[in-house]
Amino acid sequence: MIKTVIINIFRFILLIFLQFFLLNNLQFSGYVNPYLYILFILWLPFETSGWLLLLVSFTLGLLIDVSSHTIGYHTMATVFTGYLRYHLLRFIAPRDGYDPGMSPTAPSLGWRWFLKYASLLVAAHHFLLFWLESFGWGDFITASFRAVASSVFTLALIIISQFLVAPSK
Amino acid sequence: MRTLFRFFYRHHMLFLFLVLEGTAFVMLIRNHYIQRITAGNFFGYVTGIMDEGINKWRRYLNLIEINHQLVKENYELRKRLPESRYSDDLTYYTSYDSLRQVWYGYLPASVINISVNKQYNYITLDKGRQQRVEIGMPVIGSDGIVGIVDNVSEHFSTVLPIINRNFRLSVKFGKNDFYGSLQWNGKSYRYAELNEIPLHVPVAIGDTLVVTSYSSSFPEGAPVGTVSKFFKKDGNFYTIEVLLFTDYRKLYRVSLIRNYLQSEQDMLEQKKNQDDQ
Numbered sequence: 001m002i003k004t005v006i007i008n009i010f011r012f013i014l015l016i017f018l019q020f021f022l023l024n025n026l027q028f029s030g031y032v033n034p035y036l037y038i039l040f041i042l043w044l045p046f047e048t049s050g051w052l053l054l055l056v057s058f059t060l061g062l063l064i065d066v067s068s069h070t071i072g073y074h075t076m077a078t079v080f081t082g083y084l085r086y087h088l089l090r091f092i093a094p095r096d097g098y099d100p101g102m103s104p105t106a107p108s109l110g111w112r113w114f115l116k117y118a119s120l121l122v123a124a125h126h127f128l129l130f131w132l133e134s135f136g137w138g139d140f141i142t143a144s145f146r147a148v149a150s151s152v153f154t155l156a157l158i159i160i161s162q163f164l165v166a167p168s169k
Numbered sequence: 170m171r172t173l174f175r176f177f178y179r180h181h182m183l184f185l186f187l188v189l190e191g192t193a194f195v196m197l198i199r200n201h202y203i204q205r206i207t208a209g210n211f212f213g214y215v216t217g218i219m220d221e222g223i224n225k226w227r228r229y230l231n232l233i234e235i236n237h238q239l240v241k242e243n244y245e246l247r248k249r250l251p252e253s254r255y256s257d258d259l260t261y262y263t264s265y266d267s268l269r270q271v272w273y274g275y276l277p278a279s280v281i282n283i284s285v286n287k288q289y290n291y292i293t294l295d296k297g298r299q300q301r302v303e304i305g306m307p308v309i310g311s312d313g314i315v316g317i318v319d320n321v322s323e324h325f326s327t328v329l330p331i332i333n334r335n336f337r338l339s340v341k342f343g344k345n346d347f348y349g350s351l352q353w354n355g356k357s358y359r360y361a362e363l364n365e366i367p368l369h370v371p372v373a374i375g376d377t378l379v380v381t382s383y384s385s386s387f388p389e390g391a392p393v394g395t396v397s398k399f400f401k402k403d404g405n406f407y408t409i410e411v412l413l414f415t416d417y418r419k420l421y422r423v424s425l426i427r428n429y430l431q432s433e434q435d436m437l438e439q440k441k442n443q444d445d446q
Contacts, residue, residue: 021223024284033286050182058189067219069284069291069327072197076190083186132197133288139355 004045012060015040020067031146034153035074037064038125039161041081042118043105046098050086057082077129084124088117106162118158119151126151217325220282220293235421242311242422273388274427276300278308281325285332285358285417292316292328292417296425302326305386307426313392313414314338314380315423326425331393332358332417340393343377345370351378351393351411358417360397363409370407372399378411386428 019037026034041057048056061078065071089104092113106114126147134143177184228235282293296302298321308315308328316330329336332353340363341348349365366372376396382389398410 020219025223031286051185054182054185054189058193061193068287070287070289072193072195075193076197079186079189079193083182083190086182134355142356 008040008044011043012040012056016060016063016067019064024068031149032153033146033150034157035064035126035129035150036154036157036161038078038081038122038154039158041078041085042121042158043103044085045103046089047100053082053086054079073129073132076132077125080128081121081125085121088120092117106159114162115159119155122154122158123147123151126154217281217293217322220325221295224279224281224295231419231421234419238311238419238422245311272428272430274429275309276302276425276427278326278423278425280420280423283330283417283420288334288355290330290332290358290417292330292420294318294326294328294423294425295324297322297324297326299323300425301427302425307387307391308423309387309391309426310415310420310423312416313394314387315415315417315420318425330417331361331413331415338387338393339381339383340378341381342370342372343379343390348381348383349409359413361394361411361413363411364402364406366407366409368401368405368407372396372407372409374398386426386431388426388428 015037019035023034023036026032037060040060041053044053044056057078058075061075064074064078068074089098102108104114104117127144130143130147130150131140134140276296278294278296280292281295282291284290292308292315294302294308302318302321304318304321306318308318314331316328316333316336318326319329320327331338331351334353334355336351336353338351339348340351347366347370349363351361351363354360354362363378374396378393378395380387380389380391380393392414394411394413396409397412399407402408
């Protein structure tokens with residue numbers, strides 16, 4: 001239990017730093033802005049209770065907002081993603097629930113399951129974020145295109161992360 | 170009562186979700202309008218410290234580019250020295266210079282953080298209230314104008330660049346003084362959009378656009394960009410795509426401009442307003 005908490009705090013800090021020091025500075029095309037920090041929400045253990053999931057999502061979004069000179073955009077997107085994850089996990093749960101030792105990673109539950117899970121949440125997060133960013137202005141198509149391009153890139157990074165650090169359990 | 174509690178408990182996820190999402194939305198909306206005046210001070214301080222960290226290695230990575238910029242800027246300045254002018258021009262130039270009052274002062278600053286790929290891009294500079302930077306001061310780079318200071322902390326300031334969708338600036342054609350409003354359409358950091366130019370104005374690709382003296386405290390005639398494309402848009406106006414002189418991805422050294430006569434101008438205009446009432 002304690003170990004899980006420490007691992008998650010460490011992951012939280014690492015992902016925020018990675019986002020701030022590396023990914024926010026990747027500016028190779030105006031259309032691609034990977035937001036890998038969302039991996040933190042994807043990776044929280046199954047046992048995380050709903051309210052904690054939402055509060056943690058809120059904090060994560062707020063910190064990202066502060067570090068990228070925006071306020072509210074990332075927070076709205078992460079809280080929504082957290083809420084979606086809560087319902088998605090219940091919706092796609094196996095009949096006898098998740099085993100205690102399992103974590104929502106590819107090595108643990110298989111690539112097919114993980115890709116479905118990750119791509120849905122990443123797409124939801126990115127679309128909401130980019131639409132909010134173009135809010136009140138109306139270039140819906142460009143925002144959607146940016147969301148798709150960035151989702152693909154984020155997803156690629158998430159897949160790499162599964163090879164690098166996910167414990168093969 | 171108990172059923173009410175049970176109802177809340179059953180749907181606590183939904184309520185918590187709505188509360189948090191609502192909070193974030195209020196922050197977003199407030200921020201949208203009041204331009205980070207309240208939150209900006211605190212957040213500006215935190216991001217300033219973090220940005221400084223990034224800047225340490227960014228500075229090394231961009232050394233070659235910065236050298237080029239500095240060399241170019243040196244040449245540009247050397248060209249303006251009286252010695253590099255034709256001799257009969259010199260007399261005119263110096264005699265006036267010794268008498269004329271200083272209108273604009275330039276404070277060099279470094280970019281310590283910049284984004285180019287968002288809809289609301291910002292630049293952070295390493296000069297702040299300590300150097301008497303004020304909200305509304307214009308910022309200019311070696312190639313052209315950069316933006317306007319919109320927030321100041323003790324050591325840092327943030328700049329609203331042309332490539333932020335809240336940015337508006339009145340610019341005119343260098344050749345014939347027709348003016349319009351420049352703004353950014355959120356697509357590419359190299360291009361901005363100029364509207365409200367009537368169809369009878371002769372426009373050509375490559376025309377230079379400069380700042381007008383009406384709207385801002387920029388010195389009149391500061392270079393903005395060139396016309397790269399133009400087309401008719403519903404009715405009597407051109408929409409013009411402007412290639413900006415400033416390449417935000419390569420921006421490092423900039424100057425903050427201080428208008429020494431601004432307070433005098435403001436005072437005069439205020440007095441005029443009072444007289445009219």
